[in-house]
Amino acid sequence: MSNTYKVLIIGAGPIGIACALECKKRNWDYVVLEKGALTNSLFNYPKNMTFFSTSEKLEIDGIPFISINPKPNRDEALEYYRRVATSNELNIHLYEKVLAIERLKEHFTITSSKTEYQVDKVIIASGFYDIPTLLNVPGEDLPKVTHYYNEAHPYAMQDVIVVGASNSSVDAALEIWRKGGNVTMVIRGSNIGERVKYWVKPDILNRIEEGSIKAYYHSEIVEIKEAEVSIKTPDGNKTLPNDFVVALTGYRPNFEFLINAGIKLSDGVARLPQYDPETMETNVSGLYLAGVICGGMETHKWFIENSRIHAKMIANHIETVSANPKTTM
Structure with missing residues (x-):
């Protein structure tokens, strides 16, 4: 099995799944790496949690999310995103943690807990729920x-x-x-x-x-x-x-992981990662951010309903860059 892909996505949460769907629609070779279970952050939410958003605002790629409640609960969300991933046969590797991202000329070497990958583009959609404040x-x-x-x-x-x-x-x-x-x-x-x-x-x-x-x-x-x-x-x-x-004092992204990948962070408390809001590409060419991780310590800024558009924005930019290699951030 080849470990060479056009796009590697880090994180199999709702936004990572949305990015995978965009890659599949374009017939790109892609892989999603997730260190835990599918939609790991949602899985670790309280069992009785109810979302603030209604179900249609949690939908990805126009796939209907049918809920019996005005606002869906954790179990309904887990079922929805699991069915989206399995019915579309997305290429997701679970329980495989990304350890390092290294930029080498026009490509990236990704080292995981299981193997090594050579990829053209990387999307980090890993969220912030793993490190408590x-x-x-x-x-x-x-x-x-x-x-x-x-x-x-x-x-x-x-x-x-x-x-x-x-x-x-x-x-x-x-x-x-x-x-x-x-x-x-x-x-x-x-x-x-x-x-x-x-x-x-x-x-x-x-x-x-x-x-x-x-x-x-x-x-x-x-x-x-x-x-x-x-x-x-x-x-x-x-x-x-x-x-x-x-x-329950909040959580933060893995800033050390972002810094080691070459992504610049703003000074001050917010520690916002640097990226182009039109393309979601970071200061590292070919490396993108998607979802809540874009907000740094402002963890309330991005959530599923307003960041699901990131997947299409990133895919459109990758498509443009592929057609015109001189296009940069």
Whole structure:
């Protein structure tokens, strides 16, 4: 089997699948490499998660996404993207991690956990869900601390601190409370996040107001111990009894991987990767970005419904460059 392709796509999430569909329509030799399961980030979302977007906004390549709910849930999305990938017989290699991208003259050498590839073009559509933003406090490495939330049952009848005020934090707090957990939220800001789903926000505010869920605003964890957590609040430090900490403080792209591939990042907190917004090509000729990874630390900027167009933009540019090799970024 040859390991030479026109296009290699990193990441088999919705946008990576959309890129593969564009390659297939053009009869290009392509391969998708995914370090985990198909749509790995979606698979690791909470089991009961409901999307903010309606199903038609999550569709790729015009393939209908039929949902029995006004807004689809995680399981429906997994089924949809799996069926898109399998029915179109896309060339996807799962559980194969990309280790390095090396530009060699007009081609790239891609080293994976299994083999090596020679390709003309590379599309990075790897998302940002793999590296959590850490609290950087003593005790964060204790087994009772997690940066991912799956389901509420393990936290029943336990003292649980949920860190953050985003959609994921609010969903976790409400679910754990409804399954019998004693929930305390530790929030750095002055209120629940502005982007929290509009049908959920009144629920969490009412639970906080009635005292069912305790919330400390303008507060942060300073130390985690086996049976308690110390937090800094406007009223001074407090020590709370604790069994579990669910620290949903956000995630970030693998910046080291991008830098090693030669992609330049902006200075400052955002760390935006350099790319042409008309073509999605980075400062490295022939290397493209697609999907949420384009936003750097601004992880709310890009999502499925507004980045699915990246696949066609990239494919159109590759087609133009192939017809006119002198065309560059």
